[in-house]
Amino acid sequence: MGLGFIGQEIARAALQSEELELIGAVDKSPSLAGKKLTDVLGIPAGTFKISSTLSQAVGRRQGVVLLHATGSKLPQVTDQVLEALSLGMHVVSTCEELSFPWFNYADLAEKIERAAQRAGTTVISTGINPGFVMDRLVATLGQVCGQVRHVKVTRVVDARTRREGLQRKVGAGLTEDEFFNLVDQEAVGHVGLVESTALCALGLGLDCDDFEEELTPVFAEEDISGGAFLVKKGRVAGMHQVAVGLAEGQEKVRLELTIAVGADDPGDVIEIDADPPVRLSIPGGLSGDRATANLVVNAAPRVTAAQPGLLTVLELPAAR
Amino acid sequence: MGLGFIGQEIARAALQSEELELIGAVDKSPSLAGKKLTDVLGIPAGTFKISSTLSQAVGRRQGVVLLHATGSKLPQVTDQVLEALSLGMHVVSTCEELSFPWFNYADLAEKIERAAQRAGTTVISTGINPGFVMDRLVATLGQVCGQVRHVKVTRVVDARTRREGLQRKVGAGLTEDEFFNLVDQEAVGHVGLVESTALCALGLGLDCDDFEEELTPVFAEEDISGGAFLVKKGRVAGMHQVAVGLAEGQEKVRLELTIAVGADDPGDVIEIDADPPVRLSIPGGLSGDRATANLVVNAAPRVTAAQPGLLTVLELPAAR
Numbered sequence: 001m002g003l004g005f006i007g008q009e010i011a012r013a014a015l016q017s018e019e020l021e022l023i024g025a026v027d028k029s030p031s032l033a034g035k036k037l038t039d040v041l042g043i044p045a046g047t048f049k050i051s052s053t054l055s056q057a058v059g060r061r062q063g064v065v066l067l068h069a070t071g072s073k074l075p076q077v078t079d080q081v082l083e084a085l086s087l088g089m090h091v092v093s094t095c096e097e098l099s100f101p102w103f104n105y106a107d108l109a110e111k112i113e114r115a116a117q118r119a120g121t122t123v124i125s126t127g128i129n130p131g132f133v134m135d136r137l138v139a140t141l142g143q144v145c146g147q148v149r150h151v152k153v154t155r156v157v158d159a160r161t162r163r164e165g166l167q168r169k170v171g172a173g174l175t176e177d178e179f180f181n182l183v184d185q186e187a188v189g190h191v192g193l194v195e196s197t198a199l200c201a202l203g204l205g206l207d208c209d210d211f212e213e214e215l216t217p218v219f220a221e222e223d224i225s226g227g228a229f230l231v232k233k234g235r236v237a238g239m240h241q242v243a244v245g246l247a248e249g250q251e252k253v254r255l256e257l258t259i260a261v262g263a264d265d266p267g268d269v270i271e272i273d274a275d276p277p278v279r280l281s282i283p284g285g286l287s288g289d290r291a292t293a294n295l296v297v298n299a300a301p302r303v304t305a306a307q308p309g310l311l312t313v314l315e316l317p318a319a320r
Numbered sequence: 321m322g323l324g325f326i327g328q329e330i331a332r333a334a335l336q337s338e339e340l341e342l343i344g345a346v347d348k349s350p351s352l353a354g355k356k357l358t359d360v361l362g363i364p365a366g367t368f369k370i371s372s373t374l375s376q377a378v379g380r381r382q383g384v385v386l387l388h389a390t391g392s393k394l395p396q397v398t399d400q401v402l403e404a405l406s407l408g409m410h411v412v413s414t415c416e417e418l419s420f421p422w423f424n425y426a427d428l429a430e431k432i433e434r435a436a437q438r439a440g441t442t443v444i445s446t447g448i449n450p451g452f453v454m455d456r457l458v459a460t461l462g463q464v465c466g467q468v469r470h471v472k473v474t475r476v477v478d479a480r481t482r483r484e485g486l487q488r489k490v491g492a493g494l495t496e497d498e499f500f501n502l503v504d505q506e507a508v509g510h511v512g513l514v515e516s517t518a519l520c521a522l523g524l525g526l527d528c529d530d531f532e533e534e535l536t537p538v539f540a541e542e543d544i545s546g547g548a549f550l551v552k553k554g555r556v557a558g559m560h561q562v563a564v565g566l567a568e569g570q571e572k573v574r575l576e577l578t579i580a581v582g583a584d585d586p587g588d589v590i591e592i593d594a595d596p597p598v599r600l601s602i603p604g605g606l607s608g609d610r611a612t613a614n615l616v617v618n619a620a621p622r623v624t625a626a627q628p629g630l631l632t633v634l635e636l637p638a639a640r
Contacts, residue, residue: 016466018525132464139638140460143618144452144611146336203639205338276607280600287596291464298463314639318459319523319632 001026001054001080002070005163006094008041009293010067015045019301019320023064024057025050054083065300068093072191074105078112081123085115090303091123092296096192098125099135100312103198103211113310122303124311127292129155130192130199133268133282134255136313139203145274148204150252152273157259157285158266159238164228166288170238170259171217172231179217179236189215190257193243197253201245203314204272206252208245215241224262237261321346321374321400322390325483326414328361329613330387335365339621339640343384344377345370374403385620388413392511394425398432401443405435410623411443412616416512418445419455420632423518423531433630442623444631447612449475450512450519453588453602454575456633459523465594468524470572472593475605477579478586479558482608484548490558490579491537492551499537499556509535510577513563517573521565523634524592526572528565535561544582557581 003011003025014022022045025037033052037045051057058064066084071077074097081098084091101109116123125131134153142148159167171179171188182188194213201208220237223230231237238260245253268282298320299313306315323331323345334342342365345357353372357365371377378384386404391397394417401418404411421429436443445451454473462468479487491499491508502508514533521528540557543550551557558580565573588602618640619633626635 013466128464136638137460139640140457142640143636143638144448144606144614146333146610146614146617205640276610278602278606279604280602282598282600284599286464286598290466290596294464294466297466312639315637316463317635317637318456318463319634320459320462320525 001066001068003027003032003040003050004069005165006289006292007069009289010069010296011037011041011045012043013290013293013297014067015043017297020297022046023061024048026052026054026057028052054080055087058087058089062088063304065090065092065303067296067300068095072096074098074101074108078108081112082115085112085119085121085123088119088121090121092299092303093123093125094127094292094296095125096127096130097195099127099130099192100195100198101310103195109310116309120308122306122308122311124299124303124313124316126295126299126313128286128288128295129257130196131313132291132295133286134193134196134257135199135203136316138200138270138272139314140318141270141278141280142204142272142274144278145272145276148206148272148274150254150273151200151204152254152256152271153200154256154269155258155285156263156266157288158263159259159261160227162288166259167228167261171236172227172238172261173229174236176217176236183215189239190241190259193241193255193257197243197245197255199312199314200253200255206245206247208247208252210246211243212246213241213243215239218258218260218263220262227261231261238263321386321388323347323352323360323370324389325485326609326612327389329609330389330616331357331361331365332363333610333613333617334387335363337617340617342366343381344368346372346374346377348372374400375407378407378409382408383624385410385412385623387616387620388415389616392416394418394421394428398428401432402435405432405439405441405443408439408441410441412619412623413443413445414447414612414616415445416447416450417515419447419450419512420515420518421630423515429630436629440628442626442628442631444619444623444633444636446615446619446633448606448608448615449577450516451633452611452615453606454516454577455519455523456636458520458590458592459634460638461590461598461600462524462592462594465592465596465598468526468592468594470574470593471520471524472574472576472591473520474576474589475578476583476586477605477608478583479579479581480547486579487548487581491556492547492558492581493549494556496537496556503535509559510561510579513561513575513577517563517565517575519632519634520573520575526565526567528567528572530566531563532566533561533563535559538578538580538583540582547581551581558583
């Protein structure tokens with residue numbers, strides 16, 4: 001459900017998976033509903049058309065997992081998740097706020113949890129970030145540690161390697177004023193960093209009682225080409241977002257995310273201050289959109305075997 | 321159970337964990353049984369003495385997890401595992417061959433599986449290697465990939481940073497003849513590399529039908545000091561062990577483990593050839609003994625909530 005850029009990547013990944021059978025596609029957008037999925041994806045994808053409603057796409061089938069990629073904000077997608085549960089489906093979503101919904105929307109989380117229990121099915125949200133590189137992978141790595149004193153994760157993405165939509169979403173090309181105006185409108189910025197912080201804390205056994213988040217622009221120090229558009233010197237090249245988790249005023253978790261066109265030294269680094277200390281590096285960084293699609297597809301068989309309810313990626317096992 | 325070097329590390333880690341309560345210690349060795357655990361560990365560890373039998377240590381308590389570190393070879397420890405199950409206990413073991421026992425001992429695996437089902441408890445083997453850096457972490461990382469074409473993991477350990485027992489176990493100080501004599505007696509070499517290979521294949525969805533393993537000495541190119549003893553130029557400094565998994569004659573999984581005094585560039589590297597490709601590096605490498613102890617202790621609360629039976633680390637969730 002949801003055949004935007006990520007949804008199409010998910011459909012392609014599902015078609016290539018030996019564990020999944022793609023049985024339908026849903027998008028209520030008039031530009032997509034009614035079209036053949038094959039035509040939209042540009043690869044053979046069966047003969048079915050994109051449905052405008054979930055019940056039409058699924059029919060009376062049992063054991064269906066909804067691969068859901070319609071939005072980042074939980075209030076906007078909750079009804080879709082509840083509808084899927086009422087149809088007896090499992091849900092694997094990319095909705096960033098659903099990755100740890102208790103943080104911002106305890107009421108909606110409770111509603112989804114109850115509906116999933118009633119349906120006897122499982123709901124989870126995953127993706128590369130939130131869902132993997134700044135939380136699930138960190139928690140996995142923390143298994144080798146005793147008590148954790150502090151964890152820091154930095155992710156630097158050169159937005160030129162990503163689609164134009166993402167370059168726009170991090171503010172590339174804007175003036176400083178335009179950037180902060182869009183921040184106020186929540187039109188610029190990465191959704192889910194504070195959810196990753198909460199997941200990190202939980203996964204490492206850290207009792208954070210306070211969370212803070214800050215978003216600042218990164219400016220182009222010279223004209224930057226190579227992206228979807230030229231970013232002039234002095235304009236915003238992207239964003240630097242920091243979320244921290246604190247316990248009794250002391251920082252325990254620090255996640256730093258930089259996404260900017262022309263960002264230096266792209267890559268992911270995890271540093272756990274513990275006994276033993278751990279430092280892990282992924283030069284270049286884990287790829288974004290395709291990795292998200294694979295995480296969704298690889299999670300699907302696992303949720304069908306999981307306990308019913310609203311889970312987090314911290315509950316997923318290591319293996320396919 | 322088992323208060324050798326690793327067992328003592330596990331006891332220390334258990335004492336520091338907020339999730340576990342250490343209720344007893346078992347070692348039948350006359351040099352340990354009857355002594356106070358506090359005296360053996362050199363830190364406060366309650367008032368109890370090391371028991372010579374499991375039933376004596378556990379009494380009638382329920383919900384006990386046996387932290388088990390008595391040996392690498394499955395036939396040598398199977399009776400201990402079965403006894404724990406007959407007492408209604410869960411088992412988290414460091415026994416390397418128990419990490420994927422179906423590989424070499426399908427009959428013993430079946431016996432343990434049946435006993436665990438009867439007891440309604442869970443058995444798992446973990447540690448840094450096998451159990452984490454060359455299998456569980458690899459499988460976790462593979463969640464971001466589509467179909468995997470090949471995976472290579474290299475782990476290089478400078479044995480000088482490890483205890484003397486490990487330096488001896490990798491052949492440091494031997495002549496080439498002595499090395500291969502001890503290889504024949506299975507007194508030199510790392511146990512569990514082929515089990516890690518099987519876990520890797522399973523965790524990444526690779527159907528390997530053949531596995532091969534090779535062990536060769538690494539020679540000192542000059543006198544090497546800094547270890548527990550001097551290794552003369554020309555003598556064995558350690559070992560290089562390779563295990564591969566193949567599908568229809570084609571290599572799919574390659575694990576390369578080098579443990580030698582003075583080994584260059586210690587560290588762990590995971591390279592997954594897939595879409596997207598993944599390359600992860602842990603400069604210096606994940607520490608061995610303490611990490612193993614923490615992995616055992618962190619797994620203990622999870623097995624009490626797991627399904628009954630004989631599991632692998634691939635089934636463990638990311639979080640504590």
